[in-house]
Amino acid sequence: MKVLVLNGPNLGRLGRRQPEIYGSTTYADLVSLCQEWGAAVGLDVEVRQTNHEGELLDWLNRAADDETPVVLNAAAWTHYSLALYDACAQLTAPMVELHISDPKQRPEEFRHHSVVTPHAATEIVGQGVDGYRQALEFLAGR
Ligand code: DQA
Numbered sequence: 001m002k003v004l005v006l007n008g009p010n011l012g013r014l015g016r017r018q019p020e021i022y023g024s025t026t027y028a029d030l031v032s033l034c035q036e037w038g039a040a041v042g043l044d045v046e047v048r049q050t051n052h053e054g055e056l057l058d059w060l061n062r063a064a065d066d067e068t069p070v071v072l073n074a075a076a077w078t079h080y081s082l083a084l085y086d087a088c089a090q091l092t093a094p095m096v097e098l099h100i101s102d103p104k105q106r107p108e109e110f111r112h113h114s115v116v117t118p119h120a121a122t123e124i125v126g127q128g129v130d131g132y133r134q135a136l137e138f139l140a141g142r
Pocket of ligand 1: 008010011026073074075076078098099100101103111138
């Protein structure tokens with residue numbers, strides 16, 4: 001089964017971006033880890049990252065057409081993008097909402113709301129990059 005792991009803005013700097021919050025695993029490491037973790041449970045995983053909201057919307061629209069399961073870390077768009085809300089609403093296969101940190105435990109109020117949650121099969125938060133492994137295992141039915 002094919003699975004898309006879609007990452008939103010600023011996640012390309014993983015490992016260098018606020019490591020005290022997001023850890024020291026780099027984005028390149030994350031890509032390899034997701035492919036390994038996916039393969040271990042029989043998934044063909046493709047990992048993408050974009051800083052451009054329309055690109056993420058295009059990927060989600062395509063995933064809806066293709067009925068592709070998605071692991072989605074929409075980063076800051078999670079908290080305010082109504083276009084993202086609408087794109088997630090259209091998904092036809094399960095989508096896992098993923099955050100490396102636990103946004104609801106962070107001090108900024110704006111992180112406490114998610115437009116993704118209403119459409120997610122489950123949420124995995126605050127597990128660091130290991131959350132991606134847990135999300136892939138969830139989609140594989142493990
Ligand atoms: C994040 C949490 C968001 O609040 C933040 O805007 C991010 C990353 C996470 O993975 O913990 O960019 O989605």
